[in-house]
Amino acid sequence: MSRISRRTFFEGTGAGLVASSVPLRGQPAPPAARTVPQTAIKLTVNGRVHRITVEDRWTLVEVLRDYLGLTGSKIGCDRGECGACTVLVDGKNVYSCSQLAVWADGRTVETVEGLAQNGKLDPLQQAFIRCDGPQCGFCTSGQLMSARALLNRNPHPNAEEVRAGMTGNICRCGNYNHYVESVLAAAGMRSAQPRTKA
């Protein structure tokens, strides 16, 4: 692959303007309209191995959404501020809008679509439903993936640790209370009952 740094990448494309002609799901990428450097990479996404030729300028979230059809990861800002695109790369939560797809070569990626196992929802997903975590739902996939990463490294966090672990995920509906409650409930630290005074 040609050498491309994050800096030249962003300078060259302007903010948030990356993605090329959209190949259909499961088919090899078509030749780009212009001469754009391309690289063949191997990605393991939610347990499935994909060998894909990507344009070097593609971000990881574009490959996930536009190439693999995994649209659960959202693009809210495309500049590493909101966290709606959060996925796990080798178990670590990252903004997939701020990762080039070529950087993920040989790595393991987990997205929201891979959270449920054999049709059974992850405890976090169950708790998000019970505690009404999502309002509009656009930030939810990212919140879930940051929460998953947190519980993987700290199975029993307290509320302050949950807030710290998820503070890179913005929810403009402002439902942080219920997201924290959901994560604590999933970790078995607190009952998932709403605390409403009638």
Place this chain on the structure above:
Amino acid sequence: MTSLQTVGHPTSRIDAEKRVTGAATYTGDLRLTGMLYARVLRSPHPHARIRHIDLARAQALPGVKAILTRENCDVIWASGDMRNKRYLFNNPVRFAGDAVAAVAAIDRHTAEQATRLIEVDFETLPFVLDPEDALQPGAPEIQPGGNLSPTARGARGPETYRRGDIDQGLGAADRVFEDHYTSPHINNAQLEPRVAIAQWEADRLTVFTPTQGISNCHTEIARDLELPPEKVRVICQFMGGGFGNKNQDHDFELMAALLAKSAGAPVKLEFTRKEDFLSVHGRWPTKQYYKVGVRNDGTLTAIQLRGYSGMGPYRKGTGGIAGIDIYQCPNVERMVYPTYTNKAVAANLRGPDYPQGVFGIESLMDDIAYALKMDPVEFRLKNMTRKFQDQLPYTSNGLENCIRRGAEAFEWKKRWHAPNEGSGPLKRGAGMAMGSFASALGRSSAVIELDSNGIYHLHVGVTDIGTAAKTTMALIAAEELGVPLEKIDVIWGDTARCPYSVGESGSRTTTHTGWAVIEAAKDLKRQIVEKGLPKANAILTAAANTNPSLNGVARFSFVAHFAEVEVDTELGHVRVTKYVAAHDSGRVVNPLTAESQVKGGVTMGIGMALHEELLYDRASGLALNTGYYGARIMTHRDTPEVEVVWVQTEDPYGPYGAKTLGEPTIIPSPAAVANAIYNAIGKRVKDLPITRDKILGVLA
């Protein structure tokens, strides 16, 4: 209040599983065969005349399929300005971010590159950013006829409300208090950026778009494109918030439709996050000058407001400054000047006219209470509204209970103290504020079809911007039909399959469309009694078009919020340490999702109090902080635990007595935080947001 079978019990959203598995499809997730991508070129100047646009280089770029500019497109976006002709592409351009051209191409890169190849010859014009400056003689004229935006009747004067005699009221006062407050432009900043997909099949247009109201969006697209309404279909998938900026039809939908027509292929038009901050509207900035007369016993004799609202260059919102109406007072005068400026356009953001106005009036009332040596809670209990504008009786009024029960849950007597008490750099303080929001009734529709499997297919024109509207409608249907929630199948978000609904704006879905659902359910029950349950392929259909009204009464939701803050007097940092929100929204249909609404509105309000402002460079007229990081949108770590207290007042109107909820949740929040800061440090910050520099400034 009598307990009901289904309504009033905490219930998870009917579509919750889709929201947590990534299966919920938003507009941006859609891809149509042969679809093109579109980008918009925007003005880099706050005010400029376009002398010439050269498209030659852009048109020569391989893959470019269509370009729109003012020269080949004179479509008027009527919802973009209530007073003037606002074209999709304007000349002159009147704010940095005004659209100049839109390009459709085979992919995003090509479209983006093409916008950069368009050469525009601008003649820059003088600009003005501040509404008071814009009204001075000699200010640059932004719209023909001057910078004071006319009233709906075309009069060039302030929006005015009067009762009693303001001079007499001020004369009868023992003391007159005078002060002024400001609030900035802030962005709705919903997580989902703007995106629309337009597709033509012969002369029929389908627009996929995240809208708060498919019905209005549909009729307005047809109006602006001069199409018969039956030729237009609007489909809203799951949608990622809006808070008031996805009502009506929008420029990006019209541009997508026109580009698709021109290119002969479906077009997806996407805005970037920066464009969302710049070119989609936010809350209008205000300047508020108050005069309040009061007797020594705390009785109000007069309230006067002169206010200025910066609307940007187009009149898309009311520009109202509301909040005085939460007080009872015989003599009131309110004059608000909605003014054109060369800043970003301003219109609805959650609780549109209220949070900034309540911040102003509640800051001053707080000062008055302290000056009269009254407890702020007692002062409000004495002066709170008993009749709407001292005239119309309320259908129900839980404000007093909101104040009393909120104060109790907050432990007001324990937490509130004399201003600036205690020593040491960390100071704690308690503050409160109150609010109200109209809970009107009005036109909506619903259709229910019962099939032979016992499934009730409920067609409602809602889109669910995060309020759980689909679930609310299903709960109301299940309650009225007396069937389990699982038997209700909600069909939503598609003008080809759903009847008229007011849309998710003004917190009207539950009261308006919920009432139609009840009437349709009653009709269906009558039909079942008459005809029996449907068999085989038969379907029973019931439809209701309802338009209830109020006569001689006013219907409002009420709210009182209580905040405790800790102020670091060395660093100026403010932390909210306790928050109680007491709400009278009548009967609460779903306490689980309603609680989410309250906590979300409070969080947004704290952000308005402490963080958010779209900053402008005075020299260039350009916005400086167009994004989440720069706007300092609230994060997990900024957000306190919010305790919700429901004051479920019995109301004789609305579905089971439900009143509005979503918008009132933000209304008193900035004022409550501001009043708590005053209690902590004994100094008043009168300009939102209350940032560290301002705290340190008043302490210096």
